[in-house]
Amino acid sequence: MDFPLNNKLNIENKDEIESIALSHLIQLDINGQSKNRLNSIMEYNSEINYVLRDFNETILNLTNYIEHYTNRTNEIGEEGKKAIRLPNQMQIKAREKLIEKYRVQINALSNRFKSEINMSNDYFGEIKGLMLNKREIVNKKIEDKILESFLIIPQYDEFYKKLEYAIFSMKTMNISIQEHPSYNSNFRKAKQNSKSNFHKLTKLLNDIKEFINQEITTYNN
Numbered sequence: 001m002d003f004p005l006n007n008k009l010n011i012e013n014k015d016e017i018e019s020i021a022l023s024h025l026i027q028l029d030i031n032g033q034s035k036n037r038l039n040s041i042m043e044y045n046s047e048i049n050y051v052l053r054d055f056n057e058t059i060l061n062l063t064n065y066i067e068h069y070t071n072r073t074n075e076i077g078e079e080g081k082k083a084i085r086l087p088n089q090m091q092i093k094a095r096e097k098l099i100e101k102y103r104v105q106i107n108a109l110s111n112r113f114k115s116e117i118n119m120s121n122d123y124f125g126e127i128k129g130l131m132l133n134k135r136e137i138v139n140k141k142i143e144d145k146i147l148e149s150f151l152i153i154p155q156y157d158e159f160y161k162k163l164e165y166a167i168f169s170m171k172t173m174n175i176s177i178q179e180h181p182s183y184n185s186n187f188r189k190a191k192q193n194s195k196s197n198f199h200k201l202t203k204l205l206n207d208i209k210e211f212i213n214q215e216i217t218t219y220n221n
Contacts, residue, residue, distance in 0.1 A: 014049075044133060044134040045153055048134070053155075066169045099184070102180075103187045106190040109173075110197050113194070114197055117204060131215050163205050163208060163212075170202060
């Protein structure tokens, strides 16, 4: 197979590369049944890649929001340091205002978690279904080395790392929130809602991470 020197071998040209590879299957020493299986595997890989690409954006949005929340919290903390230097009466009012600001921040974060839970559930359902169908095709055991090279999707490892980072960031943030005193009933409720949604989202992301890990180890063993 000849390739022009100016061609780029990168993810943007993935579909084109796959198309070229499939068009040359006839030259490979594999039987008709293996070709059919390979075509099916490639189709599922393409669909999984498509969903992973969208799911990646959801995870990225989540980590960006956590970073935004952290920055806003730090700003509130700086305002708190300045409030300490105010006269007592003004200090009390400033403190109440900052507590309310922080409560709004926690509620906004909790609502964001709700949205991410729904989206992640949808993506996980799609990815899980596609992966299980692909496993059925290959019967979890492939002896053909040509087929083996098409089983694992390169994006798995990268996506796995992003999931780990998102889970770690959420855990760190949740600890920080729960360590704050419950200044009043509204603040306590905000903390509880945040904790509940945090646990739901963390469990979901851990389930996804475990399923992808199974997908990787299934074809590596």
